[in-house]
Amino acid sequence: MTxxxxxxxxxxxxxxxxxxxxxxxxxDRGLTLGDGLFETLFWTGQTLRFFDAHxxxxxxxxxxxEIPLPFTPQKIASGLAGLTAEANGVSAAVRLTLTRGxxxxxLPFPQKTKPQxxxxxxxxxxxxxxxxxxxxxxxxxxxxxxSRFKTxxxxxxxxxxxxxxxxxxxxxxxxxxxxxxxxASNANLLLDIDGxxxxxxxxxxxxxxxxxxxxxxxxxxxEARLEPSDLALCQHAALTNAxxxxxxxxxxxxxxxxxxxxxxxxxxxHLYT
Amino acid sequence: MTxxxxxxxxxxxxxxxxxxxxxxxxxDRGLTLGDGLFETLFWTGQTLRFFDAHxxxxxxxxxxxEIPLPFTPQKIASGLAGLTAEANGVSAAVRLTLTRGxxxxxLPFPQKTKPQxxxxxxxxxxxxxxxxxxxxxxxxxxxxxxSRFKTxxxxxxxxxxxxxxxxxxxxxxxxxxxxxxxxASNANLLLDIDGxxxxxxxxxxxxxxxxxxxxxxxxxxxEARLEPSDLALCQHAALTNAxxxxxxxxxxxxxxxxxxxxxxxxxxxHLYT
Numbered sequence: 001m002t003x004x005x006x007x008x009x010x011x012x013x014x015x016x017x018x019x020x021x022x023x024x025x026x027x028d029r030g031l032t033l034g035d036g037l038f039e040t041l042f043w044t045g046q047t048l049r050f051f052d053a054h055x056x057x058x059x060x061x062x063x064x065x066e067i068p069l070p071f072t073p074q075k076i077a078s079g080l081a082g083l084t085a086e087a088n089g090v091s092a093a094v095r096l097t098l099t100r101g102x103x104x105x106x107l108p109f110p111q112k113t114k115p116q117x118x119x120x121x122x123x124x125x126x127x128x129x130x131x132x133x134x135x136x137x138x139x140x141x142x143x144x145x146x147s148r149f150k151t152x153x154x155x156x157x158x159x160x161x162x163x164x165x166x167x168x169x170x171x172x173x174x175x176x177x178x179x180x181x182x183x184a185s186n187a188n189l190l191l192d193i194d195g196x197x198x199x200x201x202x203x204x205x206x207x208x209x210x211x212x213x214x215x216x217x218x219x220x221x222x223e224a225r226l227e228p229s230d231l232a233l234c235q236h237a238a239l240t241n242a243x244x245x246x247x248x249x250x251x252x253x254x255x256x257x258x259x260x261x262x263x264x265x266x267x268x269x270h271l272y273t
Numbered sequence: 274m275t276x277x278x279x280x281x282x283x284x285x286x287x288x289x290x291x292x293x294x295x296x297x298x299x300x301d302r303g304l305t306l307g308d309g310l311f312e313t314l315f316w317t318g319q320t321l322r323f324f325d326a327h328x329x330x331x332x333x334x335x336x337x338x339e340i341p342l343p344f345t346p347q348k349i350a351s352g353l354a355g356l357t358a359e360a361n362g363v364s365a366a367v368r369l370t371l372t373r374g375x376x377x378x379x380l381p382f383p384q385k386t387k388p389q390x391x392x393x394x395x396x397x398x399x400x401x402x403x404x405x406x407x408x409x410x411x412x413x414x415x416x417x418x419x420s421r422f423k424t425x426x427x428x429x430x431x432x433x434x435x436x437x438x439x440x441x442x443x444x445x446x447x448x449x450x451x452x453x454x455x456x457a458s459n460a461n462l463l464l465d466i467d468g469x470x471x472x473x474x475x476x477x478x479x480x481x482x483x484x485x486x487x488x489x490x491x492x493x494x495x496e497a498r499l500e501p502s503d504l505a506l507c508q509h510a511a512l513t514n515a516x517x518x519x520x521x522x523x524x525x526x527x528x529x530x531x532x533x534x535x536x537x538x539x540x541x542x543h544l545y546t
Contacts, residue, residue, distance in 0.1 A: 010299060019299075022298065023296035023297065024296065024297060024299060024304060025295060025296060026285070026292075026295035026296065026297060026370075026391055026393060027295070027393065029431075031297060031301070031303050031370075031372075031425070032311070032425070032427075033425070033427040033428065033430075033431050034307035034424075034425050034426040034427050034428045035427070035428050036428075038305070065428075065432065093378055095305075095378065097299075097304075097305065099304075104395065105366055105368065105393075105395045106459075107427075107430060107431050107434040107435075107459055108434065108435070108438065109431075109435060118299055120299060120300065120378075122377065122378045124378070137416065138414070138417045138418065139414045139415065139416065139417055139450055140414055141411070141412045141413055141414040141417075141429060141450070142412065142450075143410065143411070143412065144411045144412055144413075145411065145428055145429055145432045146419070146426065146429050151307075151428050152304065152305070152306070152307050152426075152428065153307040153419065153425075153426030153427060153428040153429065154305075154306040154307050154308070154380075154426060155306060155307045155308050155309075155418055155424050155425065155426040156414060156417045156419050156426065157306075157380060158308050158380050159338065159417075159418045161380040162339075162380075162381070162382060165381065177412055177414070177415075177450040177451070178450070185380060186379075186380055
């Protein structure tokens, strides 16, 4: 099968359907209240990279939000396999979404929760070209669910990204409640300061990204409280997310940074092994 | 017609439909990214209270988020009239939702935006009984779109409300990025301190609520920067929102507050005239 048909199917509550049948109810709280979670997974062409880590993150977040997971990781894996079958040998982005399901008017959880889960797939190729970033004035609520988890309440990230693009930059850096660096609108931040590669702490507003977690687990980076002034001190910098992996930064505001393959390889060479 | 059928119809992109036909696409950014806005209006049984103020707020927020409004206020009014016709003489809550519409994967706005707008109606009677409130540890990102506008990215409010209920209180008070009082999870806060009725500022994280705006316009309340310590100083307190109007608070944390009809009448008597 070719890439052309990729995205013609979705996985919705346990069934593979045509994308045209992919609809949710107007009263789904994922839509009305941003009450849900998502994961974006990278399909290498052969495998869903870091699938177990994505499932662990989703499971932890769903537990914190008290949204029961309607499927086991095994069942989710076989559902997603129904989508990736069309992308054999071709890389793709797979998005998995969980909502609290239909609810009556108002904020209280439904008396009987019937969560909705669905997944979509789209052609995707990771970019390794270096990018530019700028700080925006949209802050993250450090410690709040929308900062700690990858939730459907993502509008601040959307607008932060849009603001950065409007200023001529590729990506936005967001700060936490107390002005400390948090993360980019859809990626984590790494700063190399005197040979130590540091990434903002979750309690400062950083989303606990998958690549970030993998790098931390391999002791390739360390968590730290980072201030905007650290952007002027770092010798190298990068953004990380599940789709692009580690992506170098060549410019922070008006400051040009060197892009070094050696430096990147320190991180990437040990990441996928 | 009786109340029983209320909620059997929806208004979707300009048409009155059966609620069973109320579906949105899985790729609608309102669902995938919380990328949209909503208004909750009170139908008195005869009229949609403060309709113009709701439309002005929606219009301002939509402009800030660069979501084109697909209908004029006149067209929206006639659409909502199709829903409220079933509630002649019976009060109800009308929810109007606007999304940025279907988008491809990722944060950038769609190249061609086709916003979606829909409305639902549900039976509703305002409550005037006094309520209890407690501060929760979920903060609002002061100044961010999700704080300044009534957006679909509402999960932090959902969880704040849930946290307060779990602690045995009716409602949650949320603080802004710098610890100052902001608003409740679905209402604004009023504190009477030595005869002055004060409400937290929008720049401190307060949502610019409709009742709050009406009270400000009538000089019945004033904006101020309020600290959690002010909760111990106030002589009276209330929450306001479009559905319940002004609702007295009888308890803040473990502190009991007097509930006075005279005090409430100072606010309510001039609000709906």
